[in-house]
Amino acid sequence: MTYKKWFLFTMLCFLIVGSQTTSSPNPANAFTSQVIQQGATGEDVIELQARLQYIGFYKGNIDGVFGWGTYWALRNFQKDFGLTIDGLAGQKTKQKLADASNYDEGFVKKQIQKGNEFTYYGGVDPSKQTKPDSGGDAEQNQNTSNNVEPSAANVPQGYSKNDIQLMSNAVHGEARGEPYVGQVAVASVILNRVESSTFPNTVSGVIFEPRAFTAVADGQIWLEPNKTAREAALDAINGWDPSGNALYYFNPNTATSDWIWSRPQIKKIGKHIYAK
């Protein structure tokens, strides 16, 4: 391929990508000033992953979540470039990385927005590193806004996003009028039951156990949960248990079973009494 053809081809690529791309590494514009550490999400992480992949350290998906794969890639980079090996992307590391690699922001963000499967290795034609995911009829979103959502999300170890969703549904159905702590407490009762040997061992098993939750029995669980219910479920999964290790709760005004009153009570939050 002649130089001219190559030039035209590159230009064409840029046209297809259709956004302002910076073709040369520009350290001054690279990254924001934050120290990026494991567990972080967002655009800086996308850039970090893309740059690490460009020079061959990172082999995972560029998804904007600083997970273990990114962590090891960063440490290997620090090791090979004679930096302190701490797995943190601080000023020095970021500068070294920006000098050593190239970041085509437009290309990378476009791929993420479109949900394409792609890689970003240096020295390989970008257009060969992407393929539209399944069928290619993903909507052509020409919105070239600079804000790109990471294509992955942190989930607490051992839980999936769907588990969290299911729990938020249950919390919303059972306790939507309750104070926030009350909602966290309801979520932690579900988790305490999963842990307990007398109840099913999965979140869905506990929630759908016949006659366990009224919101499940009357279908209220299928109401769209609000943000608060989601946060409450997440807090409970992350370890907060305001119920004091309770396995039961009931509303004293509407409780129909005498048996529930015989349980040793722990505390009352909002309208619910929590018991062992």
Place this chain on the structure above:
Amino acid sequence: MLRWIVISVLALGVAGTAFWGYQEHQEKNSILIQAENNYQRAFHELSYHMDILHDKIGTALAMNSKESLSPQMIDIWRLTSDAISNVGQLPLTLMPFNKTEEFLSKIGDFTYRTAVRDLNKKPLSDKEISTLESLYKQSGNLKDELRRVQNTVLEEDLRWMDVQMALATQDEQSDNTIVDGFKTVEKKVEGFSESNVDSSLTGTSSKEHEYKNLKGNNIGQEEAIKRSKQMFDIDNDNKLKVTESGKGANLPIYSISYNNGDENGYLDMSKKGGHPLTLLVNREVSKKNLSLNEGLQQAKGYLNQFDFDDMVSFQSNQFDNVGVYSFLYNQDGVRIYSDAIEVKVALDNGDLLGLTSRNYFMNHKKRDIPEPELSPEEAKEKVNPEVTINEENMAVIDNDIGEEVLVYEFLGVLENETYRIFINAINGKEEKVEKLDGTEINFASVSEGRVVSSLFP
């Protein structure tokens, strides 16, 4: 006269029929919901079991010792049978779903055969390991597909009862996302060649130490309010409400709460010593101004302020604009897993949003940590040689039977997955192997077209 009698009898009849009809309707509805719930449960459990199955197979690959491999195989075998029974409960009788069941029973057969064999005499052959590897990959694919369907089901509020109707009537018009999704799952499995969850460690201390080593004297309500104001960092005490715990609590506590318009705070404080056990502040968190790392510095500051000494950062995660950090107690360079504290920091202004130290106070004490009898090198030899070890630590964990044991903790990589491996520092036993994940494809945030398009190939 007769006319009136006839009219009233008829009216009664109509009213009675209406009442009876209404009751029937209610009954039908509640039975529908019941049936729907059973389907939902089977489906979500299937997805969950596939998740765990995938993790367990991955963990088995990273294991080295025969003592832990056999129980692991039994576990996988048990999970496959759970998953098969979940499939059996789904209303899919009218569509072919047998490939998936076949795949599951293939895993089951394989793990059963290896589990009942004496692995000391006849360890896994290379061929068996490669079978396990391919099962791992395939179960990963299957898991992702199922999660995708599950996500659509939850997002779009789909009903299994509708699926059943759609299948029964062959009604092409109706929304059959679930059916299509399952067809995709089934297709994936067909493509596999013929040759072939555990929650996190922290906070799952199985043996409760019952707050035996809680220090300090009992405090009164006045003192509790005074301390809680410092902890919440608020000054008006008028709105603070205090309640005491009931008989069922395993530790007597004060629960202190306040409500300032958009902000709610809640704190459980032990009566003995006035220690904070659970603190939660709920408010709207606005735009992110702090990085996760700056949040960590804040979190460390709060721990100091609350007099928790010698805590080391263990994990940090960003959920939207909130940083969640977990810390472990560090005694002379040994990380004590059961003495864990979680801290939540708002990344808009660095305020404390939550702290939970139940595990810490339940277990914490000064421990007599024995000298390790194995050198780090000797312990490393116990780890599967395929695993590249990148980091090592000394730690105390709770083993299977809830005893605290001193271990070497190795963080290693095998085939792009990271594992945490614990080797007993006294007798060299492989105590625990954990596959670390914690990120997941964000099905919802990727442009809407993607999920849907994959369901309608």
